[in-house]
Amino acid sequence: MSADRPSSVTKAVIPAAGLGTRFLPATKATPKEMLPVVDKPAIQYVVEEAERAGLDNVLIVTGRNKYALEDHFDHQWELEQALEAKGDQNRLERVRESAAMKVHFVRQGQPRGLGHAVLVARQHVGDDPFAVLLGDDLIDARDHLLEEMVRVREERGGSVIALMEVPEEQVHLYGCAAVASRDGDVVEVTGLVEKPDPADAPSNLAVIGRYVLDPSVFDVLERTEPGRGNEIQLTDALQQLAASGGAGGGVHGVVFRGRRYDTGDRLDYLKAVVRLGVEHPELGKGFGEWVDEFAAERAAGQ
Numbered sequence: 001m002s003a004d005r006p007s008s009v010t011k012a013v014i015p016a017a018g019l020g021t022r023f024l025p026a027t028k029a030t031p032k033e034m035l036p037v038v039d040k041p042a043i044q045y046v047v048e049e050a051e052r053a054g055l056d057n058v059l060i061v062t063g064r065n066k067y068a069l070e071d072h073f074d075h076q077w078e079l080e081q082a083l084e085a086k087g088d089q090n091r092l093e094r095v096r097e098s099a100a101m102k103v104h105f106v107r108q109g110q111p112r113g114l115g116h117a118v119l120v121a122r123q124h125v126g127d128d129p130f131a132v133l134l135g136d137d138l139i140d141a142r143d144h145l146l147e148e149m150v151r152v153r154e155e156r157g158g159s160v161i162a163l164m165e166v167p168e169e170q171v172h173l174y175g176c177a178a179v180a181s182r183d184g185d186v187v188e189v190t191g192l193v194e195k196p197d198p199a200d201a202p203s204n205l206a207v208i209g210r211y212v213l214d215p216s217v218f219d220v221l222e223r224t225e226p227g228r229g230n231e232i233q234l235t236d237a238l239q240q241l242a243a244s245g246g247a248g249g250g251v252h253g254v255v256f257r258g259r260r261y262d263t264g265d266r267l268d269y270l271k272a273v274v275r276l277g278v279e280h281p282e283l284g285k286g287f288g289e290w291v292d293e294f295a296a297e298r299a300a301g302q
């Protein structure tokens with residue numbers, strides 16, 4: 001996004017009411033969004049990404065047992081005073097970073113699926129286009145996916161989803177897109193299926209956790225019946241928009257070829273910690289040297 005032009009999209013919704021069952025027992029009493037990736041909780045990376053893309057009005061949709069999220073984006077006066085008294089300016093600044101982020105909260109009430117979580121944001125979002133960022137998906141800060149999606153929305157209107165090519169055997173884990181014309185990495189989306197059986201998958205283009213949505217999606221979500229897993233699926237509402245011949249501006253996809261980590265998945269979470277650990281400004285050198293030694297040890301069969 002060019003720095004001299006304000007974005008047409010300023011609102012972001014981050015659904016964070018999920019139970020985090022893939023990561024039990026770590027997520028029994030701790031929200032999955034609060035799991036640390038090196039030294040920050042996963043959700044902070046996602047809010048930072050939204051801010052970088054010009055989305056400075058962030059709404060987090062929470063649920064039961066998610067108080068830690070609100071606490072993280074608030075001041076912690078006792079801690080701040082203690083750090084101040086010690087003269088620990090560096091930690092004080094890091095603790096204050098998340099409290100300075102403009103974040104609002106609403107509760108989903110009932111766990112009725114991603115589409116329902118987005119619908120809960122309706123009153124906050126109103127009639128503006130808005131982004132949805134799934135808290136599980138970390139997109140590397142060097143890959144400007146969301147900025148590109150906002151640009152596509154500005155150029156073509158409608159809704160924009162992020163797609164990634166995945167191996168065929170993984171398609172059933174994602175929403176999956178049927179696409180028509182391609183213009184570089186931008187595709188026209190003609191259909192969407194939530195977590196298809198491999199035999200029914202229209203392509204190997206998986207929906208990943210970034211969306212820029214036209215507000216017309218809310219009316220569609222109001223009418224969307226529970227689908228896969230008996231949940232109201234955002235994918236099903238977008239399928240309606242894609243199939244309705246341009247009503248609501250249609251749906252485009254941006255094919256993402258950068259670095260994404262699904263931090264709700266234990267293996268991907270470990271990869272994210274290692275990758276971001278070796279790139280960390282303070283820890284990276286020492287950690288990177290250790291990773292190399294460790295890899296050499298493993299290669300030598302020790």
Ligand code: G1P
Pocket residue numbers: 114134136137173174175176194195206207208209233234235
């Ligand atoms: C959700 C969406 C799915 C999408 C995925 C991306 O599924 O419903 O369409 O592909 O996020 O991470 P979930 O992973 O929450 O089951």
